[in-house]
Amino acid sequence: MLFNNSYNKLPEDFFQRINPIPVKNPQLITFNTKLGKRLGIEKKSNEQLAKIFSGNALIKGSSPIALAYAGHQFGYFVNQLGDGRAVLLGEISTPNNIRYDIQLKGSGQTKFSRQGDGRSPLGPVIREYLISESMNSLRVPTTRSLAAVTTGEEVIRETKLPGGVLTRVAESHIRVGTFEYFAAQNKIDNLHKLADYTINRHFQDIKDSSNKYLSLLEVVCEKQIQLVTKWMGVGFIHGVMNTDNTSIVGETIDYGPCAFMDEYDPAAVFSSIDTHGRYAYGNQPLIAQWNMTCFANCLIPLIDNKIQKAQEKAQEVINNFPKKMNDSLMKVMCKKVGLDFKKSDSDKVIKKLLQLMHSNQSDFTLTFSSLSKVINDEDSSVFLRQFKENKKITEWLIEWKKNIKKQKLSSKEVLKILRSSNPNFIPRNHLIENAITLATKDNDFTEMKKLLSILTKPYSNQSSNKDYMRSPKPEEKVSQTFCGT
Ligand code: AMP
Ligand code: MG
Numbered sequence: 001m002l003f004n005n006s007y008n009k010l011p012e013d014f015f016q017r018i019n020p021i022p023v024k025n026p027q028l029i030t031f032n033t034k035l036g037k038r039l040g041i042e043k044k045s046n047e048q049l050a051k052i053f054s055g056n057a058l059i060k061g062s063s064p065i066a067l068a069y070a071g072h073q074f075g076y077f078v079n080q081l082g083d084g085r086a087v088l089l090g091e092i093s094t095p096n097n098i099r100y101d102i103q104l105k106g107s108g109q110t111k112f113s114r115q116g117d118g119r120s121p122l123g124p125v126i127r128e129y130l131i132s133e134s135m136n137s138l139r140v141p142t143t144r145s146l147a148a149v150t151t152g153e154e155v156i157r158e159t160k161l162p163g164g165v166l167t168r169v170a171e172s173h174i175r176v177g178t179f180e181y182f183a184a185q186n187k188i189d190n191l192h193k194l195a196d197y198t199i200n201r202h203f204q205d206i207k208d209s210s211n212k213y214l215s216l217l218e219v220v221c222e223k224q225i226q227l228v229t230k231w232m233g234v235g236f237i238h239g240v241m242n243t244d245n246t247s248i249v250g251e252t253i254d255y256g257p258c259a260f261m262d263e264y265d266p267a268a269v270f271s272s273i274d275t276h277g278r279y280a281y282g283n284q285p286l287i288a289q290w291n292m293t294c295f296a297n298c299l300i301p302l303i304d305n306k307i308q309k310a311q312e313k314a315q316e317v318i319n320n321f322p323k324k325m326n327d328s329l330m331k332v333m334c335k336k337v338g339l340d341f342k343k344s345d346s347d348k349v350i351k352k353l354l355q356l357m358h359s360n361q362s363d364f365t366l367t368f369s370s371l372s373k374v375i376n377d378e379d380s381s382v383f384l385r386q387f388k389e390n391k392k393i394t395e396w397l398i399e400w401k402k403n404i405k406k407q408k409l410s411s412k413e414v415l416k417i418l419r420s421s422n423p424n425f426i427p428r429n430h431l432i433e434n435a436i437t438l439a440t441k442d443n444d445f446t447e448m449k450k451l452l453s454i455l456t457k458p459y460s461n462q463s464s465n466k467d468y469m470r471s472p473k474p475e476e477k478v479s480q481t482f483c484g485t
Contacts, residue, residue: 002040003061003090004099006201007172010193015065020055020087021108021118023163025152028053029445030129030452032146035169039092039100039146053147053167055087055107062090062102066110070184071177071244072294074278079184081177081244082112085120088173099201101173102146106165119155123436124483125164126448128255130435132168134427134455135252140230141223142252143170150443162440171251174198176295177244183298195302202249213302217317221292223250225321225328228288232281233332234426235261235364239271239481241279241287243294257481260426262471264357264364270429270481285325293318335421336368338375338404338414349403352396360393362386363471368422372415375404423458424469427451429478431468 028050051057066083086105106120135142151163182190206215227250239257247253257271266282296314304310333350334341370382387393435448
């Protein structure tokens with residue numbers, strides 16, 4: 001592994017230099033061979049991989065650091081969070097010149113741990129591995145999972161649980177909260193350095209723009225819009241959209257109490273700690289704007305020497321956010337029914353469908369994925385089964401087909417759009433829970449691995465895996481998810 005580190009060359013108050021704390025008996029659960037190859041990691045034995053990705057062996061060139069950051073959690077500012085149970089081993093540059101962070105999560109205490117033990121139970125490790133890899137296959141920008149190991153140690157939560165370490169790969173771990181950390185301390189010099197580092201690492205295109213810090217705000221807003229609309233398109237609820245979990249490059253980060261909804265409901269919330277539904281499915285576009293306002297506030301001193309001028313410029317970017325978000329969202333949703341959002345009636349058609357799905361408690365994924373069978377005159381039963389209001393959905397189907405015809409695309413083209421916009425397999429909560437239970441109780445990872453192989457081909461038919469497509473039976477339903485850290 002060839003490390004090429006850069007973040008550790010920033011001033012010392014950006015991080016703490018600290019090695020991962022070794023664990024008792026590391027055993028490899030799984031290693032992401034394909035991703036490893038892309039990162040240029042040579043073949044190694046399972047024993048070597050377990051040592052490296054538990055933090056028991058440090059590879060040449062790594063220079064572990066725990067990153068400092070702050071953040072707004074559920075709307076309230078916390079001036080110091082930071083990597084309390086993670087360390088960045090270093091950065092790898094791939095042959096196509098993208099730099100990736102390699103981070104261990106669950107690697108022991110750091111100065112940012114506060115009261116925490118710096119460790120992670122196995123459950124959240126499996127959860128993140130499965131959901132992040134599934135998200136990647138669903139073409140949603142995300143951090144990736146490179147490896148998962150068991151530690152041979154127990155961690156104490158409500159009960160004793162087996163411990164694990166996840167290796168996370170990210171384009172970077174810079175968050176809105178990283179900017180907030182320095183802005184809150186009024187360390188403008190560091191803020192400047194962070195902004196320049198971010199532009200240099202991620203946004204070379206804006207390097208020469210006339211006001212590059214204003215451009216930074218614009219481009220980060222754009223990335224958030226792209227990200228959140230993709231979440232909406234697959235029915236994903238992040239669950240903790242705090243600013244410390246808002247990645248600057250627009251990757252999904254921090255798979256805590258996240259969930260995929262089964263029945264469509266804009267108010268869907270799964271996280272046990274989100275009592276007011278701040279991070280409900282339908283609130284996510286608005287929260288993304290709230291988070292970008294926090295980011296804009298941090299950049300004020302960099303945008304213009306005159307505060308009022310800087311505020312006006314930043315405000316304009318924020319004011320443009322809702323329309324851009326809405327357009328992007330409509331584009332994604334219209335595509336799910338094979339319609340071009342620019343056509344005048346497309347938004348009416350999709351809005352009507354969503355309204356019927358809501359009142360009929362239709363399964364989000366099955367409703368959309370079964371549309372390709374309807375258009376193909378194959379079989380409408382799965383689609384129709386999602387609705388109790390038979391007459392209304394039949395009327396909708398007529399209207400929908402009329403609009404499809406107006407587009408003058410061949411039926412083959414429509415089918416292609418529908419199939420590529422609507423996955424068959426998503427990480428449903430009951431499937432994830434089942435894999436975690438088996439792993440945690442019996443140290444049995446067969447279900448995790450089977451699920452992983454299914455979820456990484458979400459658009460394929462996989463007729464032998466139909467049971468992984470269906471919605472949960474009443475007794476299988478998971479109504480709450482937990483941070484579980
Ligand atoms: P999260 O909920 O993952 O966004 O984490 C919020 C903050 O709590 C971050 O600063 C984490 O590093 C810290 N944290 C979470 N779990 C632990 C733990 N087990 N030990 C130490 N710090 C933790
Ligand atoms: Mg976090």
